[in-house]
Structures are given as structure tokens and as C-alpha cells.
Amino acid sequence: MPTPYNLDIHNNCRDCDVRGDRLFCNMSDSTVSALDAIKFTAVYPKGSLLFVEGEQPRGVFILCSGRAKLTTSSTEGKVLIVKIAEPGEVLGVSATILGKAYEVSAETIEPAQLNFIKRDDFMKFLNVEPEACMHTAQQLSEKYHSAQREIRSLGLSQTTGEKLAKLLLDWCDRGGETTPKGVRLKVLLTHEEIAQMIGTTRETVTRILSDLKRRKIIEVKGSTVMVLEKDALKDMVSV
Amino acid sequence: MPTPYNLDIHNNCRDCDVRGDRLFCNMSDSTVSALDAIKFTAVYPKGSLLFVEGEQPRGVFILCSGRAKLTTSSTEGKVLIVKIAEPGEVLGVSATILGKAYEVSAETIEPAQLNFIKRDDFMKFLNVEPEACMHTAQQLSEKYHSAQREIRSLGLSQTTGEKLAKLLLDWCDRGGETTPKGVRLKVLLTHEEIAQMIGTTRETVTRILSDLKRRKIIEVKGSTVMVLEKDALKDMVSV
DNA sequence: CCCGGCCGGTGACAGCCATCACTCGGTGTG
DNA sequence: CACACCGAGTGATGGCTGTCACCGGCCGGG
Numbered sequence: 001m002p003t004p005y006n007l008d009i010h011n012n013c014r015d016c017d018v019r020g021d022r023l024f025c026n027m028s029d030s031t032v033s034a035l036d037a038i039k040f041t042a043v044y045p046k047g048s049l050l051f052v053e054g055e056q057p058r059g060v061f062i063l064c065s066g067r068a069k070l071t072t073s074s075t076e077g078k079v080l081i082v083k084i085a086e087p088g089e090v091l092g093v094s095a096t097i098l099g100k101a102y103e104v105s106a107e108t109i110e111p112a113q114l115n116f117i118k119r120d121d122f123m124k125f126l127n128v129e130p131e132a133c134m135h136t137a138q139q140l141s142e143k144y145h146s147a148q149r150e151i152r153s154l155g156l157s158q159t160t161g162e163k164l165a166k167l168l169l170d171w172c173d174r175g176g177e178t179t180p181k182g183v184r185l186k187v188l189l190t191h192e193e194i195a196q197m198i199g200t201t202r203e204t205v206t207r208i209l210s211d212l213k214r215r216k217i218i219e220v221k222g223s224t225v226m227v228l229e230k231d232a233l234k235d236m237v238s239v
Numbered sequence: 240m241p242t243p244y245n246l247d248i249h250n251n252c253r254d255c256d257v258r259g260d261r262l263f264c265n266m267s268d269s270t271v272s273a274l275d276a277i278k279f280t281a282v283y284p285k286g287s288l289l290f291v292e293g294e295q296p297r298g299v300f301i302l303c304s305g306r307a308k309l310t311t312s313s314t315e316g317k318v319l320i321v322k323i324a325e326p327g328e329v330l331g332v333s334a335t336i337l338g339k340a341y342e343v344s345a346e347t348i349e350p351a352q353l354n355f356i357k358r359d360d361f362m363k364f365l366n367v368e369p370e371a372c373m374h375t376a377q378q379l380s381e382k383y384h385s386a387q388r389e390i391r392s393l394g395l396s397q398t399t400g401e402k403l404a405k406l407l408l409d410w411c412d413r414g415g416e417t418t419p420k421g422v423r424l425k426v427l428l429t430h431e432e433i434a435q436m437i438g439t440t441r442e443t444v445t446r447i448l449s450d451l452k453r454r455k456i457i458e459v460k461g462s463t464v465m466v467l468e469k470d471a472l473k474d475m476v477s478v
Numbered sequence: 479c480c481c482g483g484c485c486g487g488t489g490a491c492a493g494c495c496a497t498c499a500c501t502c503g504g505t506g507t508g
Numbered sequence: 509c510a511c512a513c514c515g516a517g518t519g520a521t522g523g524c525t526g527t528c529a530c531c532g533g534c535c536g537g538g
Contacts, residue, residue: 072391076477080394082387094380103387126373133372134365140379141333147386148321148342152311154393155319155438158496159524190485199394201526206487238313397526399495429515440496445517 009113010064011041022088024062024139031131038121043113050091050106050114057095057102059118063087066112070104071196081197083146084109090139096122097136109188154199156239163198164208165236168218172227182228248352249303250280261327263301263378270370277360282352289330289345289353296334296341298357302326305351309343310435320436322385323348329378335361336375348427393438395478402437403447404475407457411466421467 010016013036019025025032039062044050050061053072065087073079082104085091095102096119117125126133157163168185176183189197191205198205212218217233219226227233249255252275258264264271278301283289289300292311304326312318321343324330334341335358356364365372396402407424415422428436430444437444451457456472458465466472 072387072395074391074395074477076397078395078397078477080391082390082394094383097376097380098384100384103384126376127369130366130369130372133369133376137336137365137372137376137379140376140383141336144333144379144383144386145337145339145342147383147390148311151321151386151389151393152313152319154390155321156311156313156317158315158317161524191487192485202486203488203527204525206485207525210487238315238317430517431515441516442497442518443495445515446495449517 009041009043012036013039013115016064018087023142024088024090024135027129027131027135031129034125034129035115035117035132038125039115039117041113041115043111044108046108046110046112048108048112050108051102053103053105054101057092057099057119059116060093060096060122061091061106062115062117063089063091064113064115066108066110068106068108068112069193070106072104079196080199081193082150089142090136093136093140094143097126152239158238160198160200160204161208161211162236162238163200164194164205165233166239167194167198168225168227169230169233169237172230176227179226182226183230185225185227187223187225248280248282251275252278252354255303257326262381263327263329263374266368266370266374270368273364273368274354274356274371277364278354278356280352280354282350283347285347285349285351287347287351289347290341292342292344293340296331296338296358298355299332299335299361300330300345301354301356302328302330303352303354305347305349307345307347307351308432309345311343318435319438320432321389328381329375332375332379333382336365391478397477399437399439399443400447400450401475401477402439403433403444404472405478406433406437407464407466408469408472408476411469415466418465421465422469424464424466426462426464 010018013019013025013032014029016025019032025035027035041064044066050068051058063085067087068085068091070082070085070091071079072082085106091106092102099119126136153163153166157166171185171187172183176185178184187194190202191209192202195202195205209218209220213220215232217227217229219228249257252258252264252271253268255264258271264274266274280303283305289307290297302324306326307324307330309321309324309330310318311321324345330345331341338358365375392402392405396405410424410426411422415424417423426433429441430448431441434441434444448457448459452459454471456466456468458467
């Protein structure tokens with residue numbers, strides 16, 4: 001049976017076949033059943049705004065499949081992509097727990113399935129299910145960890161080239177496909193979005209990528225980037 | 240009776256008179272007693288290294304009194320002060336929970352009292368005491384929240400002046416003493432350290448502060464800074 | 479088929495700021 | 509008292525990169 005957006009939909013967390021791979025969802029049957037009872041599953045198209053920076057927290061979203069970008073922006077309209085969230089992550093936890101406004105905005109960049117849990121239900125869930133609370137603490141630790149990496153990269157990089165090199169290396173470690181020639185990456189972001197990830201402008205990204213091409217460190221064909229000289233990238237990075 | 244470093248030492252968390260004010264420590268008597276059983280209290284002089292970035296996590300430190308700076312540094316030796324931790328904060332939680340290396344270094348900048356809890360004990364504590372787990376999740380949420388603020392400031396600020404203005408405004412909201420003339424701040428950091436907080440150089444900090452003085456936005460006398468025109472600072476900030 | 483919009487590529491230019499190199503005053507120490 | 513050391517202040521300079529401007533290619537829609 002075809003499903004919307006060609007997603008493999010799991011209506012029931014208990015029977016979810018990828019549950020074991022997910023840091024948060026990997027909990028005992030009884031806890032997951034409790035989760036099933038309070039969650040609302042929905043499939044969102046690309047570009048859906050899940051929540052907006054500054055908004056009072058309505059609850060949390062568990063990203064079952066698809067990816068979402070977390071952004072923050074200045075009053076001048078400049079946008080910073082804080083993170084690309086992957087399946088398994090829980091979005092909006094910290095704001096929900098603290099009862100403070102969401103500190104970032106979340107927007108799907110692919111069709112995505114999400115489980116929404118209302119704030120009250122989620123808090124009760126944490127209080128009643130110690131295992132859930134523990135997994136939430138882990139999830140938050142992961143978030144803090146990756147936020148620290150971001151801070152390091154933004155604060156310590158000397159040049160924009162360094163930040164971009166670091167980003168490419170990150171991608172190599174994450175979704176890279178290693179080939180004899182080098183690491184092949186699928187980059188589904190525009191130069192504009194890459195710029196927003198490292199806090200610079202589109203033109204600068206274009207220029208640095210051109211430079212890397214000229215120096216035969218990378219090759220670009222459409223949306224695939226082939227990293228030929230990973231070591232050369234590493235040499236550019238001091239963070 | 241005089242105590243080392245003139246600190247008011249609490250050997251016993253249960254009888255601690257500031258417990259109620261502390262996000263983490265504000266727990267039921269039974270939970271706090273369990274905490275008392277596994278903690279090691281010690282007083283550290285200024286400049287003590289509690290843990291170092293990259294080190295495997297030994298456990299967590301609860302900051303009872305005094306402040307500590309959390310730093311991260313590049314291979315080139317450039318240092319970024321990620322945060323000044325205040326009493327009540329728990330340091331090293333995320334690394335301890337994940338079992339990954341500490342992502343920052345922690346160093347006391349004043350004489351400080353800390354409770355150390357070994358990793359195994361802490362993890363058991365979280366598993367056995369749901370209330371502790373909940374408070375840890377809150378603590379982590381706070382940490383994530385402040386990390387996000389840092390990311391915003393580092394990534395979205397257009398100029399160094401903007402970052403410094405934002406830092407001054409932060410200080411006004413935190414420890415500022417409001418007077419008819421403006422907000423009086425005690426700045427116990429050197430220009431060098433301020434530079435490390437906003438990812439710039441000492442010279443630039445000196446220059447920007449001089450500029451603010453010339454424009455009569457601030458006055459500096461020794462280690463006290465008087466903010467005369469808070470609004471002027473706000474105008475400099477778009478983040 | 480043409481047109482508009484989005485994305486990528488490039489050049490010119492100015493401005494911010496990191497770097498280097500001094501100076502100066504205060505503090506502590508031998 | 510001389511000296512070292514640290515923090516602060518300042519000038520000169522060069523390079524990175526943000527900004528503005530324009531062009532070309534691609535794609536989808538009328």
C-alpha cells in the first residue's frame with residue numbers, strides 16, 4: 001500500500017522495528033506502551049514548521065523519520081541553522097521541561113513522521129516512568145554535547161574556510177560513503193543553507209568551495225560532493 | 240570559627256540553608272540524604288582545575304559556592320570561555336551520563352566549595368531516585384538553554400562590538416546593581432578573559448571599551464563598570 | 479515557448495579586526 | 509631600589525570577508 005510521501009509509517013511505537021536503534025525510543029515494552037497512549041502521530045510535508053523560536057512550549061516532537069532543521073534568527077533576519085536533527089531525536093525537550101519559550105525554530109526539510117506529545121502528558125510521563133526520565137536525560141546530554149561542538153566551531157575557528165572544512169569533515173563521519181577515490185557525500189543543502197550553518201554568506205561559501213575544487217581537495221557534481229583529500233581538510237582545521 | 244578562604248562551608252546537604260534556592264539541590268529530604276551518602280565535599284582554591292576537556296568522565300561536581308569558568312580550546316591554544324558557572328550548577332553531567340569525554344574544561348575562578356560524586360554512584364543515584372533524575376533533566380535543560388544563547392550570540396552577531404554589548408547587557412541582567420546613574424557592574428575578568436568569552440582578542444576588547452567610554456555609554460573605574468546608557472547598548476544588538 | 483524565480487559563480491571594494499610592536503602604570507619580589 | 513611581570517592602551521598594517529552588482533543556467537508554469 002502506498003503511503004503519503006513514500007514514508008514507512010509506524011503508527012505503533014511498540015511494534016516499531018527501528019525502536020532498538022533509537023537512543024530515546026529504546027525503552028521497555030511497558031514504558032513504550034505508556035508512550036503510545038499519549039502520543040499523536042502525524043506525517044508532515046517538507047517545509048513544515050513544527051514550532052517557532054520564542055513560542056511557549058506546547059510539547060515535544062519525536063522525530064521518527066525524515067530530518068528537520070533547527071534555526072535561530074536575529075532581529076535583522078539573519079538566520080543561523082543550529083543543527084540538522086536526525087531520526088530518533090526529540091525536539092523541544094528542554095523548553096518543554098523548563099516551561100520556557102522554545103529557543104530555536106524547527107522545520108522539516110524532508111517529508112517526516114513525528115510523534116507529538118503534549119506538555120502536560122510528557123511531564124507526567126517523565127514523572128511516572130523513571131526509564132523515560134533517564135532516556136530524556138541522555139537525550140538532553142546529547143543535545144548539550146552537540147551544542148558544545150557548535151560553540152567550539154563558531155567561537156574558535158579563525159577563518160570561514162576552517163568552519164566549512166570542519167562541516168565537510170563532520171559530514172564525512174556521519175553520512176559519508178567511502179570509495180577508493182575518497183568519501184562521497186550527498187549534500188541536499190543549497191549554498192545559502194550551508195552559509196547559514198556556519199554563520200557566513202552564500203557568496204563566501206561559493207568562493208571557498210571553488211577554491212577547494214581548484215586545489216583538488218573536493219570534486220562537486222550536482223548535489224554530490226566527493227572529498228578527495230580528507231587530510232587536506234583536516235590540516236585546515238584547528239578546532 | 241574561621242574557615243579556609245572565608246567560605247561558609249556546608250558539610251551536610253540536608254542541613255544546607257540555601258538548598259531551597261538551588262534548582263538541582265531543591266529535592267526531598269530522603270533524596271538529599273541519599274546524595275549526602277555518596278558525595279565528597281571539598282574546598283578548592285582559585286584556579287583549581289576540576290576536569291579537562293577530552294578527559295574521560297570521573298563524575299560530576301556540584302558547585303555549592305564560588306564560581307568556575309568552563310572553557311574549550313583549539314589545537315592552536317586559542318581559548319574560548321563557554322560559560323561562567325554559578326553556585327547551584329552541576330558540572331560535567333552530560334559527559335558523565337553519556338560516558339563520553341568532558342566537552343569542556345572547568346576551573347574555579349574563586350575559592351569554591353564543590354561536592355564530587357563518582358560516576359557509578361551518580362548513575363545509580365539517578366536510577367534509584369526518580370526525583371534526582373528529574374532534577375538532572377532540568378539542569379541539563381538549563382545548560383542546553385544557555386548553550387543555545389551562546390550559539391546565537393557567536394553565530395549571529397555581525398560585529399565584535401555587538402557581542403561585547405550583548406555581554407554587558409547580560410551582566411546587567413544578572414549581577415547588576417541599579418543606581419540612579421545607571422547599572423553598576425563588578426567585572427572581575429581581565430580584558431583577555433572578556434576576549435575569550437566572545438571569541439576575539441584582548442586589543443579589540445580594549446578598543447571597543449575605549450570607544451564606549453568615549454561615547455559616554457559606560458564609565459570604567461578600576462574593576463567596576465557603570466553602564467550609563469543601557470539603551471544605547473541595546474541598539475547595538477540585533478541578537 | 480517565453481518568462482520569472484531560484485541557485486550558483488564572479489568581480490570590485492570597503493571595512494572590520496587579527497596581528498605585531500610598542501609604551502605605560504601598578505604590583506610584587508629579590 | 510631595581511627589576512620582572514602583568515594588564516591595559518594605542519598605532520600601523522594587511523587580509524579576510526561582507527556587501528553590492530551582475531551574469532548565466534536550470535526549471536516549472538502560464
